[in-house]
Amino acid sequence: MQPILKIILSRLMMGLLTLLIVTVVIFSAVELLPGDIATETLGQSATPETLAAFRSKFNLDQPVHVRYGLWLAGAVQGDFGVSLSNQRPIAELIQSRAGNTFFLAGYAAAIAVPLAILLGLVAALYRNSAFDRMISGTTLVAISFPEFFVAYILILIFSVTLGWFPSLADVDGSAPLPERLYRTFLPALTMTLIVMAHMMRMTRAAIINLLASPYIEMAELKGIKRWRVIAVHALPNAMAPIITVVALNLAYLIVGVVLVEVVFVYPGLGQLLVDAVSNRDVTVVQAACLIFAATYILLNMAADILSIIANPKLLHPR
Amino acid sequence: MTDTAQQDDLLLDIRDLRIEGRSGGQWHQIVKGIDLTLKRGEIIGLIGESGAGKSTLGLAAMGYTKGGCRISGGSIRFDGQELVGASREQLRKLHGARIAYVAQSAAAAFNPAFRLINQYCEAPVRHGIMSRAQAKKDAVQLYRAMQLPDPEQIGFRYPHQVSGGQLQRAMTAMAMACRPDLIIFDEPTTALDVTTQIEVLSAIRRVVREHHTAAIYITHDLAVVAQMADRIKVLLKGDEVEEADTRTMLADPQQDYTKSLWAVRAFRRDPMPEVPQGERPLLQLEGISAFYGPQKVLDDIDLTVHRGRTVAVVGESGSGKTTTARVIMGLLAPTKGVVRFEGVDLPATSRQRAPTLQRRVQMIHQMADTALNPRHRIREVIGRPLEFFLGLKGRAKEARIRELLTLIELDPDEFIDRLPAELSGGQKQRVCIARALAAEPEFIICDEITSALDQLVAEGILRLLDRLQREMGLTYLFITHDLATVRSIADEVVVMQGGRIVEQGSKDEIFSPPHQEYTELLLSSVPEMDPDWLDTVLAGRETATPA
Incomplete structure (x- = not known):
């Protein structure tokens, strides 16, 4: 077990290092913006005294590396500073929003991941059949449209024409779970359609890639049923590429939701980010970016580690 | 020994079998009308160069063709049942249960993700022949019969944790799991070292004989097939060259092609002159x-x-x-x-x-x-x-x-x-x-x-x-x-x-002679074109190392 722990540990360190670099990039990007934050916030008429007071209150008079250190230390503890536009703590703003975004992403993932893998397996099993082409075609069409378009189509069908689901998903954590699930069904479905194609096609390709392996032929010659050959013999060996694609798409579910949230007026991070950008609320943008980046890195790191664990040669060394 | 009537039973009867392979958008015959019969408990050796169609023919005995190949004519009767045109489900019920397959590269033919014993148990359990617990017990016995080290525990290893020769024996054990009537051995020792090969050969032969299993033994190594088969069939480019029982075939091959195969090992180049004293080595x-x-x-x-x-x-x-x-x-x-x-x-x-x-x-x-x-x-x-x-x-x-x-x-x-x-x-x-x-x-x-x-x-x-x-x-x-x-x-x-x-x-x-001990082992492990070679060597080794 020694070598695998070493590899996992090194991946963790790499992940943390990447995250650290990302914080530097985000911090410097904001630093490089032209203009003085104190002047911009207090207005041209502010006296030098108030400006100085403002600067010392927000540590703007400290050298850049000290400010970076303070910002990073705060961020690690969940304190992202205050919003420039309304002076409220960012952590407070973000907390419920992030919770909503993760809820929606989790909802979509819970539908998309099992469904994509299942369809991928079925497509591999009946490869080149009409069914296979239909699945591939449908998922490709879904991914080819921009997400807001898919969202509007779904609204048109399911809420305007059929009236089954609401077109607005303006619920938050205070609503009961069934209510939340019901009201966020359409955004979740939109995101499912957006991310399914990748995962399904990768599953199909990874499985088909393995079907020529001697051990798959061996399983068939042992008289194992085709479905079992694919699900039990091929799938575990195809896990590594599938995990990678699933992780990428999970990250996209969280990071790429901006438009979907806007369309469905869902109070998530995406909405917040759009508002912050239009208000030039730099500190909020900074915090949201950091959360998105951290999500991306963590998910990819998790995928790396899972892929390592899925390799029996590493998990059970000689 | 079973009674004579059953022993004479015809197990496999292949008639005028034709198989086509697809390449460059066209179908080419790769097996061109071959007959093959096999009685219960009999071992036939298929020999030929690559492209002779021996593996294709061997797999066809299971009613199976590789991707891009198809059976275009003839008949394959296994124990009275026609396999050409049989449904997938009919074939599936035979595979593993009554006809088993041992592949050339055991390292590639075992699923890397599962322990050996779980792969062993799959066929007997899925075919409903044994419970999982029974199959596991049975596996240990067969591992022991195949002379695998630590038979109680070796099944719990993953394929990459076991050596090539051991894997090949584990695969033969796996093929025996349902006590099939017929096993196809597709070059099972080609990838092994000679010293390992001799162990695998003797283990395979003993188990197959003990269970009175019929076998098709495919190889390009004449000396190996001489040890394993009762009869030998020589193939060339999808055609049969000749067939005879092993001793006749070795002593008196009829066809030129067979004779040329037999003669290959005779090449000796002329010796080089002695190195002059004191010459500087290159x-x-x-x-x-x-x-x-x-x-x-x-x-x-x-x-x-x-x-x-x-x-x-x-x-x-x-x-x-x-x-x-x-x-x-x-x-x-x-x-x-x-x-x-x-x-x-x-x-x-x-x-x-x-x-x-x-x-x-x-x-x-x-x-x-x-x-x-x-x-x-x-x-x-x-x-x-x-x-x-x-x-x-x-x-x-x-x-x-x-x-x-x-x-x-x-x-x-x-x-x-x-x-x-x-x-x-x-x-x-x-x-x-x-x-x-x-x-x-x-x-x-x-x-x-x-x-x-x-x-x-x-x-x-x-x-x-x-x-x-x-x-x-x-x-x-x-x-x-x-x-x-x-x-x-x-x-x-x-x-x-x-x-x-x-x-x-x-x-x-x-x-x-005299040889250094390891050289002796190496030299004595090289199969010879004498059907009694394996027995002689094994007997010699047994007396040399008293139990």
């Missing part, structure tokens, strides 16, 4: 030790090669043969010792060696397939070293490429613009030889270059190498695990085991 290794990570792979290797000679390095996989070659080439830096070329110490790595020095030592690899860039035409393959080492360009280069192709007995007009995929295995290896020759080397390392080739083709390569050596005064270090090859071409032999040299000397010294 290559010398002194006290070489090398590591892969923390593992010592070479231990104090001393080796001398004289100009114009062939030194054969023999040993099992893992004995350090290829590593020695890598040290000579400068691909692996030794931790101790020195490589000397014409009395001059060579830098440890090839990067530190001048191109003129690199040019004089060339290497030819085992797998010509992977040693050739699939997107380079032969012109580029051979032209590159000409340009790189000799600075040839344009017309001079073209002329030299053609000269080299003629030298390796390939027609330049026909081959110069081909891609590697358009060549046969032997032709690819010839191109690799031409590429090595292009650098105008003095010393060539041949790393198992005939191992992946059919015997007739391999012999052609050996004859070519011999001719080139005589014409150009080349020096070879010939790495092989095949002692027949060593007999054909070596002047001197170096026997390696576990990273050490256990014996070295002239070919006659090594091959005539």
